[in-house]
Amino acid sequence: MKRKGMAAIGVAAMMAGLVACGSGDGGTADGDKKLTVWVMDGSAPKEWVEELNKEFEAAHEGVTVEIEEQQWNGIQERITTALSEDAPPDVIELGNTQTAGYAVTGGLADLTDIKADLNYDNWNKGMLPSAELDGKLYAAPWYAANRVVIYDKKIYEKVGVEPPTNRQEWIEGLEKIRKSDKDVQPIYLPGQSWYVFAGFLWDEGGDFAVEDGDQWKGALATPEAEKAISFYKKLQSFSKAPKDTDEATPQQSTDVVPKGDVASWIGLGWEAAGAVEAIEKAGGEADFGYFPIPGKTSEKPGSVFFGGSNLAVAERSTDKELAQEWLKAATSEKWMKKYAEATAGGLLPNTEAAQVRPESGSFAEAMVKASGVGNITPVTPGWANVETEPNPIKEYMTKVLKGTDPTKAGEEADKVISERINKS
CATH class of the missing domain: 3.40.190.10 (Periplasmic binding protein-like II)
Structure with a gap:
């Protein structure tokens, strides 16, 4: 589902300035590791993703995280092609109604074994179903929004x-x-x-x-x-x-x-x-x-209806373990709370504990009140x-x-x- 600019009033063009580079080759010339992450236009605030990657790179010596911004127009075809290649993006943002389609093709890594590390039990119950298929977990809910x-x-x-x-x-x-x-x-x-x-x-x-x-x-x-x-x-x-x-x-x-x-x-x-x-x-x-x-x-x-996105790890990622570590960090309660703050409460994080108190009388306040009855x-x-x-x-x-x-x-x-x- 297209969701460009879903954040509430006052949230600026959040992706401005993100670096759109990297080839998804899994490494650099000097042998250091490169992690490639595809995010959609309008999803990740610049300050949030820069702070997240700075901390992640500091904790993983020799690792560089490259963020590649994608446009919604034609994204399904681009993702389908990317997941079939030998060195696809390591982590990919997927629309919540699209995730099952990629999971059934074998393009997404099975995350079932790390459910506990991903804070699975505390995820918003309305967002969770879109990340699973046939009892297995293929993605982590990232954010959602509702009317x-x-x-x-x-x-x-x-x-x-x-x-x-x-x-x-x-x-x-x-x-x-x-x-x-x-x-x-x-x-x-x-x-x-x-x-x-x-x-x-x-x-x-x-x-x-x-x-x-x-x-x-x-x-x-x-x-x-x-x-x-x-x-x-x-x-x-x-x-x-x-x-x-x-x-x-x-x-x-x-x-x-x-x-x-x-x-x-x-x-x-x-x-x-x-x-x-x-x-x-x-x-x-x-x-x-x-x-x-x-x-x-x-x-x-x-x-x-919950319109939103999940984050998934490509099955053919050249370093699935490292990709999973980034996914854990990005969707953790700590970084989801920072995400909610960065979007001024205009997007719902994957766990209620990370939700910030919206401004009284705002669109976000009304949206949050209905978040407990979201569905897909x-x-x-x-x-x-x-x-x-x-x-x-x-x-x-x-x-x-x-x-x-x-x-x-x-x-x-x-x-x-x-x-x-x-x-x-």
Whole structure:
């Protein structure tokens, strides 16, 4: 999943200045060892990675750590090629929905034997599943982020609406906004925001696909999915957004929200930051508030999709032991806490103990409140095939929003999901 700039408001372009060099050959001319680490653009703050590598190199005489920054565009093909070479990068950042696909090919080192050294038992339970496959550990969770509701404080205050704590209060507030001003969208919610729908689906106890023997099958033609899409449809009725596009078409944060007349929307930290920048650039003043996506009751927030990354060691690394040592350090509680501090709480570290206290009223504060109910898509190598356009989940959502019976639309989607997810 692409997550460029996922950090919350105020986190700068974190990767600026990272050295993009090194050939992944595992050594230098004088015999000293070189460890090559691939990280994605927007993932590792410059100061954090420099301090980490300085300490690591001091503890491992003769070792130099080379950081190579990668772009998300085309990354899957580059990683696939790199993992098949004799001297691949030693440590690689992988999207959490991509990890299983690389693990099944044999490209990633099995880390099961060092689980204890990696602080496995204390990892965020929502991040952990993406790092495992068939009972074995192939990566360490690094960071994640989730969506929250972003609202215009002025509109909410004018109408007299308070941030809700459950779905009923949420709907009541949107109704109140709609009745008060016909020109204002109570919420901007495109018909195909399937990451938002995922949370509603998990709240109902459902999922996109379930295991069926040694195969997987789609699970949208179910009572759980029908309840989830019914709530999504109700929520989407308060929006003027298209029913056949997602949040990026048009980009809600920069192409829709800055034009005004949007009381609330659901987005990531980088989207909130983008909206603020666009509004201020146009001479306006952004005044956003944030709250977790409400749950069915006030006892806990609604479930959220965790978008994030893992760190893995290449099976063909020329020094897997050294690579594992760097991985242990980078994902340790000590360095994860420093990571959370460096990103101003805008990204969730892999353990709750490393989470910093976010600023009151910030996007990060709302995000952290929902971090305990984070989840990911089915962990199987074939899941990447499901997300390929045309995405059957998106098509299912549009059909239901336009009047198709949820069961019929679900059966059509399940056929495609089942076919794609079982492809190698």
